[in-house]
Amino acid sequence: MLKFSKKADYALLALQYIASAQGGGALPPRVVNTKEIAEEHFMPVELLAKVLQTLARHQIIESHHNGPKGGYVLGREPKDITIAQVLEAIEGPLGITDCYHEKEESSCDQMDRCNIRTPLLKIQESIYTLLNGMSIEDMLRDESPLIIVESLKPQGVHS
Amino acid sequence: MLKFSKKADYALLALQYIASAQGGGALPPRVVNTKEIAEEHFMPVELLAKVLQTLARHQIIESHHNGPKGGYVLGREPKDITIAQVLEAIEGPLGITDCYHEKEESSCDQMDRCNIRTPLLKIQESIYTLLNGMSIEDMLRDESPLIIVESLKPQGVHS
DNA sequence: CTAGTCAAGAGTAATTTAGTCGGAGATAGA
DNA sequence: TCTATCTCCGACTAAATTACTCTTGACTAG
Ligand code: SF4
Ligand code: SF4
DSSP: OOOOHHHHHHHHHHHHHHHHHHSSOOOSSBBBBHHHHHHHTTTOOHHHHHHHHHHHHHEEEEEESSTTTTTTESSSSSOOHHHHHHHHHHHHOSSSSOOSSSSSSOOOSOOOTTTTTHHHHHHHHHHHHHHOOBHHHHHHSOOOOOOOOEEEEEOOSOO | OOOOOOOHHHHHHHHHHHHHOOSOOOSSSSBOOOOHHHHHHTHHHHHHHHHHHHHHHHHHHEESSSSOOEEEEEESSOOOOOOOHHHEEEEEEEOSSSSSSSSSSSOOGGGGOSSSHHHHHHHHHHHHHHHTTOBHHHSSSSOOEEEEEEETTTTTTOO
């Protein structure tokens, strides 16, 4: 189906939390640790730990002083962390179909003669754009961002 | 992850096939059976059978003369069958998160205090619109439809 | 030195998806 | 009438993915 995994959900939740924890632009960002986030959101600590580690590996967050008082901090500005990036960090390259990009490594046998592929790739691309259009910063606002999806048929008036 | 299931893929493939089999507007539409489609696309007959049955139950296709020479025909015009409809028929109501619509029956414990929910619902809605914007007819064209996704931030200049 | 923390990988359990089987009903054509 | 071919349905098994756990190690503030 078309659903986020729990890990993805956890990741976004955690990022939102970390981001909000380190306020607007206050220079000394607060360092927040795994346990804190996990307890706040009732998620299994061990699992969240893995998720955060993955995010750290992708430089989306950074770990600070690796001992007591240690924890994580955003790796870049909230507005520069898009949902698409988070998802890809957690679940690898996201593809609606088995035949992701133009490259070979996809599994489907037919590919070339598949009449359905091109349209689906379009959709995939659109979804990606969509996901890349919302950032952590957007999620911080009470009023969530306005996303307009416009779908034009080929014969569309749009020239 | 964010991927179509095989069944969904099969469904779309089959629909594309059925649609193309019954030509443009020729009134006596050709009846095509499960086996034919399955062999054409190297998919397990039994499984495709189930998929088609499901589609039939949702009136997306219709079964004709239930014996030899029997098979399926589109239930309505290709342009009136959207990808979203097909997906929902196959996999039930599609939701990016565990907390689909405003209703209760979602599983997540937090919900109300979740800071991440509203934005995600927006995204979900956008994806739905997107998926609802492409029809089987669109997939029939060699040149697939043009889909434009425009993502505007709240403070966007666009007024 | 030690308690608290991140890092990494292997291992297990739960859930979902994919695919199979067997039996029932319908009907076109011989 | 009989039979081969097809849809229909539900239960079943198998495979794959996802969710979660455990263990071990390394680092460091106090
Ligand atoms: S069937 Fe067509 S679309 Fe589905 S995976 Fe194979 S190639 Fe891509
Ligand atoms: S966490 Fe927030 S977003 Fe994710 S499911 Fe629960 S409520 Fe919906």
